Structures are given as C-alpha cells and as structure tokens.
Amino acid sequence: MERPSNHPAIPKRRIGVLLMNLGTPDDPSPRSVKRYLAEFLSDRRVVEIPPIAWQPILRGIILNTRPKKSAHAYQQVWSEHGSPLAAITRAQSEAMQGAFGDGVVIDWAMRYGNPSIASRIEHLRERGCDRILLAPLYPQYCAATTATANDKAFAHLAKLRWQPAIRTLPPYYDDPLYINALATTLREDLAKLTFEPDAIVASFHGMPRRTLEIGDPYHCHCQKTARLVSEALGRPLTVAFQSRFGPAKWLGPATDETLVELAKAGKRRVAIFAPGFSADCLETLEELAIRGKESFEEAGGTDFAYLPCLNAEPTGNKMLRNIIARELAGWIDPA
Ligand SMILES: C=CC1=C(C)c2cc3[nH]c(cc4nc(cc5[nH]c(cc1n2)c(C)c5CCC(=O)O)C(CCC(=O)O)=C4C)c(C)c3C=C
C-alpha cells in the first residue's frame, strides 16, 4: 500500500548506544552548582538515608554552604568546552560515531543535569532506534552510579507505549581490554615523567563503608582492577579512596591521608591516577591534581604527577569501542 503523502517518513531501523556518565552543573556558578547538587544528593541510590531525615539536612545546611565552595572548585577546572566531564564524554561519543556503520547511532547523556537521559533516549527513538544499549561509563559497578543511571533510563521507558529493546553494558573492571588500556596509558605517561616515582597511587571514588557490608560489589571491583593493573605493569600500586562526604565511615584508606603518609614515610616522589573515572572531572583535576599535590608537598613530598584518565584519547576510545562492539553482537547482522 502506498504511503499517504502527509504520512511522516518511517525512519530506518537503527540501534542506539547511550553513553551515560554522572553529571555536572551547566556552568560553574553557585546557582547552577546548587541545582545540580540538589538533584544529585536527593538520589536515594546516592544518599541512603530516609528522605524525612536527609532532606532537612540537605536543604537546610548542605545546599546553603557547599555550592559556593564547589563552584569555586569547578571554576578552577572549567574549560573552554565547558565542564571537563561533559566535554570529554561528548568527545568519547563523537569519536565512536560511525564506528559501527550508519545503522548504529551513538549518543551521550548525564544522570544528573544535562543532557538528560530521557531527552537522549527520545532523540535516539526519533532517529529510528528500536534497540538501545545503555552504557554506564563506570568500570566498577556501584549502586550509586551504574544502577542509578540504568534506573533513570528505565523510569523514562516506563512512560512509553512502545519501548525499544534494551541491553545494559556490564561493568568492565576486570576486562582485559580495560586493564590493557590502563596499563598501556600508564606506561606511556610514566615514561614521560621527569622523575622515578617511589609510589604509584590508584585512587578510586569513595563510598560509605556500609555499602560494602550490605553487598555492593564496588569495593571488590576496585581492588581487582588495581591488582590486575599492578600485575600488568609489574609494579606495586597503593590503593586509596577519595572524595569522602559527610560524617559516616567511608571506604579507606583515604587518598588525602595516604598522600600525607607516603610523604612522611619518605616516599617523596609520587604518581597518582584514577582508574575508576572514564573521564577527568572535578574529582580528578581539582581534588587530586590541585589539592592532592598541595597536601603531598606540604607533608614533605618533592615530586607529584597526576596521570590523566583514559578520556577520549585513542587508547581509551578503542577500548570503549571494543567493549561496546561485543555487546552489540547479535544485534548487528553478521555481514
Ligand atoms: C554521598 C555522596 C556521594 C557518593 C556516594 C558518591 C559516589 C560516587 N561519585 C562518583 C563519581 C563522581 N562524583 C563526582 C562529584 C561529586 N560526588 C559527590 C558525592 C558523592 N559521590 C559530590 C558532592 C560531588 C560534587 C562535587 C563536590 O561538591 O565536591 C564527580 C564529578 C562531577 C563533575 O562535575 O566533574 C564524579 C565523576 C562515583 C564513581 C561514585 C561511586 C562509586
């Protein structure tokens, strides 16, 4: 039957890949940071305190004090392309565009802030995607990151009459593709240093310790990543957890304290990297590269190097492309 002339063109059936990362404010002003933190810290996957107890603390104290301090930190790392986390995630998406032919559309979204997961799922549907791979860009699974990104996507899908078919990218903390990408990048970056480090620190984002006790695999995933990277490099790594938040006990040892202890123990030359972050962001560029360096040097350290994340560099892009290609197998017709 011929299609009536006023009928919209039926788009070609495609596969969508949605790269998802944490989120970031729209600009580094206290107002935007406040809006972003309100959304982020109201997520019950992130702060697991009943809202009746948490919301008064969040709205009464934290959102009146932290945005100014955090905005100052964001201003120190903001780039001409905006927030580093968003700019790098966009670059990762652009680098992968076309890698699987024009039947696969790559897009990116943020769990908090913009571009939202719902808006990008809609964009993929408009491009004809009836199958979507949700790819949370967290190598180590954590309910506060991986699960909440997928939850947000599913919450949008719950509103649709005609849902696309969905797959989710599994965590890749021990995947040889990821371990080799880290080891290759580290070898190259270490070779460029003007000093020989006495210690190399692998700093992961922290989590409340309780999450380990109630079964979140995050801590174990981090330890395994560090062990495999250490084996691949053939040198020991010091594991630490950064970005402690609030009064509860967090996973340890803490990165800031570890850096001070290393300097005091005579390890005066240190290199640090953050294998849990797919992209450099506030937590790496400000907390590690600026504040970490300061506290290490104040404690007597002489040489400090922050080694960047995999970002949208060729080694990282190739790794992401390959782990995604594997998930698309079965969806892409064998040629
Ligand atoms: C209870 C608080 C927090 C938990 C739990 C948490 C887990 C967690 N976060 C990341 C990755 C990132 N966090 C980033 C920033 C950030 N994180 C928290 C708090 C918790 N994170 C805050 C308050 C902030 C905002 C900045 C600040 O005020 O210090 C970022 C960077 C975002 C950016 O815009 O650059 C990332 C990335 C992981 C991986 C994780 C659990 C494993």
Ligand SMILES: [Fe+2]
């Ligand atoms: Fe965080």
Ligand SMILES: [Fe+2]
């Ligand atoms: Fe931080």
